[in-house]
Amino acid sequence: MRLHYDVSGGEFLRAGEASSSLKKVLKQLGVSSDVIRKIAIAMYEAEINMVIHANGGVVDVDIDSEAVRIKLEDTGPGIPDIALAMTEGYSTASDEVRDLGFGAGMGLPNMKKNADFLNVMSEVGKGTTVEIKVNL
Amino acid sequence: MGDFVHSVELDKEKCIGCTDCIKRCPTEAIRVRNGKAVISGEKCIDCGLCIKVCRQRAKKATTQNMSIIRRYPYKVALPAPSLYAQFKNLSNVNVILTALKRLGFDDVCEVASGAQMVTEATKKYISENTGARPLVSSACPAVVRLIVMRFPSLIENILPIIAPVEASAAAVREYVMSLGVPRDDIGIFFISPCAAKCSYAINPIGSERSDIDGVISMQDIFMSMRNGINGLTDVEKLAQSGVTGVDWAAAGGESSGLAIENAIAVDGVENVIQVLEEVENGQLQDVDYIEGLACTGGCIGGPLTVTNSFVARNRLRRVQREMRGMSPEERRPLPLSFKHVDFFMRKKIEPAPAPKLDEDMTAAIGKLEKINRIYAELPCIDCGSCGSPTCRAFAEDIVRGQANIEDCIFMLRNRVRYLAEEMLDLSAKLPQTFSQSAPFVAQPAVRQAKR
Known part of the structure; x- marks a missing residue:
């Protein structure tokens, strides 16, 4: 089954709505709580990144009996050095964003830790696509 | 479960x-x-x-009637601290406890004392265990049940320490037995602001058997207590707890007693759900402790209380002010000992998620898609006339076979209109049977002739 979410940028209060909604669906499907937690964390971090850095974007989720595949696409500034961005604690978030409690530099590392497959494709000035797969 | x-x-x-x-x-x-x-x-x-x-x-x-206490030769009341906030112009704990005792109890022990000991046990646990964070308080049974049902991955975050009322009940039972009363002769009754505690006296959290023999609603005894307070003589020295124990009655009291700066106190089920969602998303790993209470304002907002929780909060503060000024001579001469109480849960808390759509994942996905299709047809105004709380829940009820689409009055109206139009349509196509100007009416005379 396919799900689609539009994530609007800059709305920190509403950030995380897509991941909450996906979590509800997975609970309804009876996915085990450990797997849901992994998906929730990975997707939440990716969604927040889209809000903080890329002024929002779109999320497409594909669920079958084997895995949950999440694709997050944005047309933001892109990530110049993905390897560096993967480093724990590395963050380019503004002070404003940090004051809100985001931007601790754990986003991508947390995604990597919780996903069974993570692919980050990015082009500076064009945008970023993040693919997350978690096996059921 | x-x-x-x-x-x-x-x-x-x-x-x-x-x-x-x-x-x-x-x-x-x-x-x-x-x-x-x-x-x-x-x-x-x-x-x-x-x-x-x-x-x-x-x-x-499902609380018990006061008459239940007659089944036991030795009767003990365990009042929740929220009881102290129910009475207007009354802030002396000894007066409240004596009035309660005079309803027919042999002893009255404060749940607030148990709360103080639970606070101590919790402090010790937090300093010695660096496991899952944030820890979530186990004191509110509705919140614990919410976790086992909706957030089973957070069971490991539940503080494995028993609730204050259980600690008090265990201490009281041991004390009364030390007086020579056989275990089965002792009846211990929780004077409760809380509905959920009724279940937990039967299905306790983290143990096989509760030490509570019955739960009595605060509302049920309020009037007789108030009548007893007027003209009460020989006030007994029954107060044992300090202000920190009584603080548990209101939201934020438990965590302030723990003196943890990095704690969240959240009250009201909807708010608790929001916070638990954040914990599940890994957003609150920097927080040490969460005190979650299902009722607005905490236990003083419980469904079995008499006084509005906001008014009660003020009264509670007044009671606490008076407690601070209490001399040691006014307190219980032989305080209840908690020395032998085991504060740790002995039984693992098991998850109890709501039933799945289907055991088979592919079938479950199919059903969810069907729910989405039905939902798209519905008016989405969540009127509740169908008997389900929302159109979304209604769509799920249909797929689960627990409701019919015609239970929705809007869908029914559409269907009736459609059928009416069909009938009209059909009637236009009917061949003429009798004279068009005189519609057919059955004549009684004809029927009589047939007979």
């Missing part, structure tokens, strides 16, 4: 099948079927909100 006994029951005579409770239930556990509310045991967390919102007073907690 199939045999889980719930705390809320319905008076079918009084229920008029309105939408008050179905719309307000935080876990969407109630439906109106055949004109009466039906509570789903698999979804109910015993918060008691439906008791509060029902205008017909058709929902009640």
